[in-house]
Amino acid sequence: RKEVEQDPGPFNVPEGATVAFNCTYSNSASQSFFWYRQDCRKEPKLLMSVYSSGNEDGRFTAQLNRASQYISLLIRDSKLSDSATYLCVVDRNNAGNMLTFGGGTRLMVKP
Amino acid sequence: GAVVSQHPSWVICKSGTSVKIECRSLDFQATTMFWYRQFPKQSLMLMATSNEGSKATYEQGVEKDKFLINHASLTLSTLTVTSAHPEDSSFYICSASRQLYGYTFGSGTRLTVV
Numbered sequence: 685r686k687e688v689e690q691d692p693g694p695f696n697v698p699e700g701a702t703v704a705f706n707c708t709y710s711n712s713a714s715q716s717f718f719w720y721r722q723d724c725r726k727e728p729k730l731l732m733s734v735y736s737s738g739n740e741d742g743r744f745t746a747q748l749n750r751a752s753q754y755i756s757l758l759i760r761d762s763k764l765s766d767s768a769t770y771l772c773v774v775d776r777n778n779a780g781n782m783l784t785f786g787g788g789t790r791l792m793v794k795p
Numbered sequence: 796g797a798v799v800s801q802h803p804s805w806v807i808c809k810s811g812t813s814v815k816i817e818c819r820s821l822d823f824q825a826t827t828m829f830w831y832r833q834f835p836k837q838s839l840m841l842m843a844t845s846n847e848g849s850k851a852t853y854e855q856g857v858e859k860d861k862f863l864i865n866h867a868s869l870t871l872s873t874l875t876v877t878s879a880h881p882e883d884s885s886f887y888i889c890s891a892s893r894q895l896y897g898y899t900f901g902s903g904t905r906l907t908v909v
Binding site for chain 1: 841
């Protein structure tokens with residue numbers, strides 16, 4: 685079983701739609717959680733950190749469920765520019781050398 | 796925000812030659828940097844942790860004699876792919892961690908070995 689698992693997609697949605705991604709992680713000792721966005725042939729860029737209480741940044745909402753060991757990302761009112769691969773990232777020790785990346789979920793927003 | 800600069804962004808080299816990739820933290824000091832590799836349609840895999848002033852820590856399965864890492868200053872880490880072969884063709888990305896900014900990635904280097 686992979687340490688961090690994501691549905692690879694692609695998720696094809698129309699503009700304006702709401703879309704949700706889930707990510708599961710296997711190590712219950714994991715400490716920090718992030719969603720990164722990666723455009724084709726570019727480096728990942730931090731979208732948002734994920735906190736137990738849930739956090740929202742504009743159209744994006746992230747949730748963490750430690751009991752079930754999953755993380756979610758909700759995107760409301762999808763824009764064409766949201767088309768990218770979304771990487772779920774888990775940090776096991778906050779020291780940087782134990783970041784584990786999920787395989788990514790590809791989102792394609794259509795006009 | 797924290798900026799990490801990586802150079803070159805792409806390189807094509809002949810099999811058997813060596814390629815050096817630079818990773819610089821532009822507006823902060825990074826005692827630790829990380830080197831990743833990403834093959835097409837796969838996720839990032841940590842290759843090694845680069846420590847300023849000391850030897851790098853390599854992940855299991857990564858050949859330290861093939862992927863030489865030097866972290867000579869607080870703002871520069873280099874990765875040298877020695878005697879490159881076509882199977883080394885990949886997207887190499889560095890990152891550094893800075894408080895409040897999380898992990899910032901360089902723009903990546905696309906290496907093609909022909």
